Amino acid sequence: xxxxxxxxxxxxxxxxxxxxxxxxxxxxxxxxxxxxxxxxxxxxxxxxxxxxxxxxxxxxxxxxxxxxxxxxxxxxxxxxxxxxxxxxxxxxxxxxxxxxxxxxxxx
Amino acid sequence: xxxxxxxxxxxxxxxxxxxxxxxxxxxxxxxxxxxxxxxxxxxxxxxxxxxxxxxxxxxxxxxxxxxxxxxxxxxxxxxxxxxxxxxxxxxxxxxxxxxxxxxxxxxxxxxxxxxxxxxxx
Numbered sequence: 001x002x003x004x005x006x007x008x009x010x011x012x013x014x015x016x017x018x019x020x021x022x023x024x025x026x027x028x029x030x031x032x033x034x035x036x037x038x039x040x041x042x043x044x045x046x047x048x049x050x051x052x053x054x055x056x057x058x059x060x061x062x063x064x065x066x067x068x069x070x071x072x073x074x075x076x077x078x079x080x081x082x083x084x085x086x087x088x089x090x091x092x093x094x095x096x097x098x099x100x101x102x103x104x105x106x107x
Numbered sequence: 108x109x110x111x112x113x114x115x116x117x118x119x120x121x122x123x124x125x126x127x128x129x130x131x132x133x134x135x136x137x138x139x140x141x142x143x144x145x146x147x148x149x150x151x152x153x154x155x156x157x158x159x160x161x162x163x164x165x166x167x168x169x170x171x172x173x174x175x176x177x178x179x180x181x182x183x184x185x186x187x188x189x190x191x192x193x194x195x196x197x198x199x200x201x202x203x204x205x206x207x208x209x210x211x212x213x214x215x216x217x218x219x220x221x222x223x224x225x226x227x228x
Contacts, residue, residue, distance in 0.1 A: 001169075034214040036152075043202065043221065044144075044152060049214040087152055091213050094166045096142075098152040 002026050002090050006099035012107040019075040021102045023088035028068045032092035035064055035073045038101075039084040047086075048073065078104070109133040109217040111203050116222030123193050123226070129186040129203030129219055137181035140206045142215060143188050145199035153199075156188065157206070171197075193226045200224075 003026035013019050023033065031051035036044040046055045048064035051071055061076040075082055083106055088099040115127040129141070143156045156177040157166040165177055176189040186203050200223050204215035 032212065036215075038152075043218045044215075045218070046214055046216050049209070050212040053212075055216070089152075089154075089214075094157065095168050096154045096157075098154065101151045 001095055002029065002093060002097055004088055004090060004097050004099040006086075006088060006102050008102060009100065010103040010105060012105045013078050014107045015078055015080060017078045017107075019078050019082075019104060021073045021086055021088075021104075023066075023071045023073070023099050025069045025071075025090055029090045029092035031067045032090055033064070033066065033071045034089045034091060035062075036087045036089065037082075037084045038087065039081070044087065049091075075104075109205065111205065111217055111219035113201060113203055113219040113222040116201065116224045118225045118227065119193055120228050121194060121226055124189070124191045125193065125224060127188040127190065127201055127203075127222060127224070129188075131184045131186065131203075131205075134205070136179075136184040140208075141179060141186045142204045142206055143177060143186075144202045144204050144215070144218075145197075146202070146221075147196075147199040150199075158186070190224070193224075195226050198224060198226045 005024045007022045033051045035048040038044040052064045063074045085101045085103045087101050110132045112130045119125050140159045155168045155171050158177045174192045178187045200221040202221045203219045205217040207216040
């Protein structure tokens with residue numbers, strides 16, 4: 001199975017900050033990497049697929065990059081509604097493993 | 108509008124069984140592969156099972172293989188998860204999720220609201 005490691009596990013940031021979350025995989029997955037957001041008490045929702053493609057309706061302050069084993073999710077200017085937990089997921093092979101999550105909290 | 112509505116969760120004793128359902132609407136259910144993903148209280152997401160649009164192939168996570176069975180009824184626009192030999196560590200919110208494929212890429216683009224399964228004596 002492909003192991004997913006996100007860092008950091010949590011972070012504190014202020015509105016307007018630039019935030020970067022990293023996801024590292026145990027083997028190369030090309031760009032078969034998705035990012036999801038889960039607000040507190042809510043259902044996960046897709047942000048980015050294929051490492052850098054923005055899902056329809058997702059604000060452009062979200063961006064993704066990377067290929068191979070190292071990926072990043074960037075929020076260019078953090079908004080109040082962005083305080084949530086973010087998960088990466090690989091779709092390269094079954095099982096489609098998720099990272100452990102990165103919780104973005106208000107500073 | 109795509110809608111996925113899970114049901115069937117509840118409290119069950121260790122070793123017991125439960126059958127979850129996911130009712131789909133707003134899209135052509137028979138054209139999409141589907142998945143079950145769970146989330147233990149305060150924990151992260153865990154993919155547990157996949158079924159293709161035509162019922163084959165089917166995949167399971169090692170953690171549930173041999174105990175859980177995924178199935179679907181395209182005529183009823185419904186997805187199911189039969190859970191047997193339940194353990195305390197199966198306690199979680201269970202989500203059904205639609206898998207969308209764009210070229211070679213696939214992802215879960217729609218999720219149900221989840222149903223809570225609690226395994227406890």
